[in-house]
Amino acid sequence: MWGNSMQNDDMHSAGSCMASGQPPDDALILRIAQGDIAALEVLYRQTSSSIYGFALSILRNPVAAEDVMQDTFVSVMQSAPGYQPSGKPMAWLLTIARNLALMRLRRAESKNLSFDELFHVEDTHDAYQTTENHMVLEKVLHTLTDGERQIVMLHALSGLKHREIADLLGIPQATAISRYNRALAKLRNSMGGDDLDR
Numbered sequence: 726m727w728g729n730s731m732q733n734d735d736m737h738s739a740g741s742c743m744a745s746g747q748p749p750d751d752a753l754i755l756r757i758a759q760g761d762i763a764a765l766e767v768l769y770r771q772t773s774s775s776i777y778g779f780a781l782s783i784l785r786n787p788v789a790a791e792d793v794m795q796d797t798f799v800s801v802m803q804s805a806p807g808y809q810p811s812g813k814p815m816a817w818l819l820t821i822a823r824n825l826a827l828m829r830l831r832r833a834e835s836k837n838l839s840f841d842e843l844f845h846v847e848d849t850h851d852a853y854q855t856t857e858n859h860m861v862l863e864k865v866l867h868t869l870t871d872g873e874r875q876i877v878m879l880h881a882l883s884g885l886k887h888r889e890i891a892d893l894l895g896i897p898q899a900t901a902i903s904r905y906n907r908a909l910a911k912l913r914n915s916m917g918g919d920d921l922d923r
Contacts (some may be wrong), residue, residue: 743823748772749818751810758805769798772815775884776822783826785866793829797822814891815885865908868915873908876901 749771756764776797781790798820808817853877865877872894879890 731872749814751808751812751814754801754805754808754814754817754890755810757801758808764803765798772818773798775815775879776818778881779875780822780826781866782875783823784829787876789829790826793822793825795916796825800825800864816889819879819893821898827897865912868911869908872896873911876905877908877912880905 749768753764753768755871757768762885773794777790777794780793780797781787784790784793797818801818804821808814811817865874875894876890879885880887885893887901887905888898891898894901
């Protein structure tokens with residue numbers, strides 16, 4: 726949808742979530758509200774990996790997560806005129822992504838389809854299939870609880886601090902930290918003690 730210029734490495738990069746090294750600000754959203762396409766491209770480069778990772782933590786399917794990520798930016802274009810500056814545009818974006826992901830899950834449930842039936846792809850081209858990150862990703866998606874998975878993905882892919890994650894998910898910071906540490910312990914155990922804190 727966005728073209729190769731916007732879809733290259735920063736969409737699925739697990740190492741650094743913000744391609745530009747800084748989070749988006751309110752001014753960027755307000756520029757998008759005025760129809761500034763260049764601002765939308767900047768927002769995409771800064772946040773697409775974070776949004777993809779968060780959607781993936783909910784849907785547990787790369788293809789579905791990519792669809793939600795794309796739909797999030799469509800929704801941003803439509804919703805930007807009503808955006809109220811709060812100093813937390815990333816939380817606004819992730820809330821949109823979460824709502825879209827949950828809507829997709831509800832549609833799957835209404836059709837009585839399993840996740841595999843709804844999202845199965847015979848020949849996936851996902852980048853994780855060809856990298857060492859794929860094994861870690863699979864463990865994250867299938868070993869952890871929903872709450873643990875979201876916190877790990879938000880921290881690892883989005884680079885959010887535990888305080889920011891707690892605010893976004895509506896839980897105490899101590900709970901976010903506890904779930905994160907418990908998730909790392911589970912992953913280390915399932916992968917034979919590999920160091921996941923890198």
